[in-house]
Amino acid sequence: MSKIARLDIHNSQIPVICRACEARHKGICGALSPDELTYLSKHTSKYEIGREHEIVPAGEDVSTYSNILSGVVRLSKLMADGRQQIVGLQFAPDFLGRPFRRTNDYTAEAATDVRVCSFPRSVLEEIIARVPALEHRLHEQTLKELDEARDWMLTLGRKSAEEKVASFLYLIATHINPERGETDEPVTFELPLKRADIADFLGLTIETVSRQITRLRKRGLIHVEHNRDVTVPDMEALHEACETARD
Amino acid sequence: MSKIARLDIHNSQIPVICRACEARHKGICGALSPDELTYLSKHTSKYEIGREHEIVPAGEDVSTYSNILSGVVRLSKLMADGRQQIVGLQFAPDFLGRPFRRTNDYTAEAATDVRVCSFPRSVLEEIIARVPALEHRLHEQTLKELDEARDWMLTLGRKSAEEKVASFLYLIATHINPERGETDEPVTFELPLKRADIADFLGLTIETVSRQITRLRKRGLIHVEHNRDVTVPDMEALHEACETARD
DNA sequence: CGTCCTATTGAAATTCTTCAACACTCGTGG
């Protein structure tokens, strides 16, 4: 039997809507057998959320979870007087939602246009009970998010404004295009966040973000077009700027 | 059979060293049957770590995990130039270590004298494979830590120095003595961290922490004796100070 | 062409840090 044929047979057991889905490989669905995937797919619905729209509200009862298929989601906390902090960014194929709890204590919003694949909480919990590997996947993602949150705490607490902005650009550059090898080539990407979001992510003001971007530009570490299109000629140099602002 | 008798029989199945252990109830061992607990206990060793001593080094291969039996552990990150950020505090009966990975990317140190119950990584992973409920417990703790990390990101990114210090005191007051009811009574506790640690936790300098403690003292929100013994006459008032420094 | 949204830049104000001096406690050893 040729390799192609085997792949075809395998694919024929996978639900149609899952076949081209990234979540099936790197996402949580990778933990599921074709049977379980078929069961889950009967309860899913894919849809699109426009930029700036809320996906999961803070504090309210939500009964669905989602996989992110494309786009960037921001998780943010709001204080009574309007101050805001972004506490996480999520990319495809991340799982979206707080397992084993009815509410989030942060809001999930679409930073760009976002496509998701949603399913009821009850279905997820049911499958978890049958398939321990699924909880393991979720656990792995939670651990990854915790590692990222702690990395970010260092940035928020101890870095200068210039280092913060450099760190943000480095983070985006390494997350937006995951298949980037460790090449010496320039990296180009479109910023998924506007200045106000970057400021909320970094604990800075819009003006400071803007000034630091200008500085990094003048230092030759980045090149910016149309406010959003960033080129990093030397990723290693940008990486260094994440820890050493002043020289 | 009386209730007492049943409890006795039950206890007789529990390994001696586990009987009075907090981790058996609220900690991860609560997920284990008496048999599994007996198995695990054959591979554990309890010991004490003196204040300021390292428990788990950053970046190095570690082959043991632990439960915290008493004391406070700080998780911190260090930058090349010496800047430091505490990214988490752990109390009994928290689980200590990064599951499914050989290394931590932060250092765990004893902030106070600490007692732990340690066991090899291999034993934990073996039991996880047999007992999905254990992974669930670990997952729940990871989720809790993630929630706390994100709360702290808001504090680090968006709060003033005075709000940060108030938030820290509030955090300690609510964690050190978990059985505190929602009473109106004054709360007293001993600070488990010295000023330098508080500064590293809050992303401030020692001097700023000291000044803000003085301010909170003068505002009557706290009472401090011997630099370490803090009384909060009105927890609700302190809670408000976590979000509104200026009036 | 006007308006809204986004981003940039400058100058003044504020917050926090840095540098420096001093106070307190505790243990050690003369």
Place this chain on the structure above:
DNA sequence: CCACGAGTGTTGAAGAATTTCAATAGGACG
């Protein structure tokens, strides 16, 4: 018993980084 030094914490004054306030510019869209 006291002196000494290390470790810890407080306070003041000057300086630096970031924010705030204010003005301006460009692009998208009706």
